[in-house]
Amino acid sequence: MGIQAYLMLAAVVFCLGLFGTVTRRNTVGILLGIELMLNAVNINLVAFSRFRGVDTGMVFTLFAICITVAEVALGLAIVILLFRTRRSATADHIDWLKG
C-alpha cells in the first residue's frame, strides 16, 4: 500500500471525528469525536514514520496516546463535576461565562 492510502484513510476518519465534535450535543459525545480525530492524526504520524524510515513519528505517537489518556481522564472528571452542579451533560447548557 502506498502512503497516500493511509493519508486518505486518516483524512476520512479525521473528518468523521470533526463532524461528531461539531454536531453532538452531549459533552461525552464531543469527547468521542475528539478521540477519533486524535486517532486519525496518529495514523498519519505512524505512516510517515514508516515510509520515511525514521522512528521519531512512532515515538511521538506514543506520547500522543499517553497525553490523550490524561486528557480523557480530566475531561470526564470535568463532565462528572458539571453533572453534579448542573444535572446536565449538554454542552449548550454550559454557559456560565455568558455576560
Add this chain to the structure above:
Amino acid sequence: MLEIAAFWTFAIILVGAGLAVVIGKNLFHSVLWLALALVATAGIFLTLDAEFIAAVQVLLYAGGVVTVVVFAIVVTERLVGERLSHTSRHLAAGLLVSGGLLVLLVRAIARAQVSLAKPALSGDLTRQIGTSLLTQFALPFELLAVLLLVGLLGASYFARPED
C-alpha cells in the same frame, strides 16, 4: 497481497465504526463502536509494521480510555437517574465543515509528490523506538510521567466527593 487485504479490511471497519460513533443514537453504543474503531486502528498500525504502537493502542486506548468513558456514563446516569440524551444538532453545518475539509485534504493528498514504496525495515522497530525513547527523548519521557501524575491528581480533585 495479504497486506493489501488487511489494510482494506481494517480501513472499512475503521470508517464504518467511526461513522457509527458520530451518527449513533445511543451514547453507550457509540463508546463501544469507538472501541472497535480503536482496535481497527491498531490493525492499521500492524500493517505499518508498528507492533509496539499497536499493542499500546489496544492496551491504553481501547482498554483504558473506553473503560473510563463507560464508567463516566454509568456514574452520570446514576446521578440523574435517567438515560443521557445523545442527539445531534446543526447537521447541515457540520456536514458542510467536515465535508469541505475532506475535499480539501483529499485534493491536497492526491496532488502531493510522495514516495510510494515502503523502505525496507532496518532492524527491529520496537528496539529502535525503545532506544530513542531512553536516549534522544529521555527528557520528554520523564516529563510525561509528571504530566500523568498531574492529570491523576487533577482528575481526583475535580471528581472528589461533595463536602
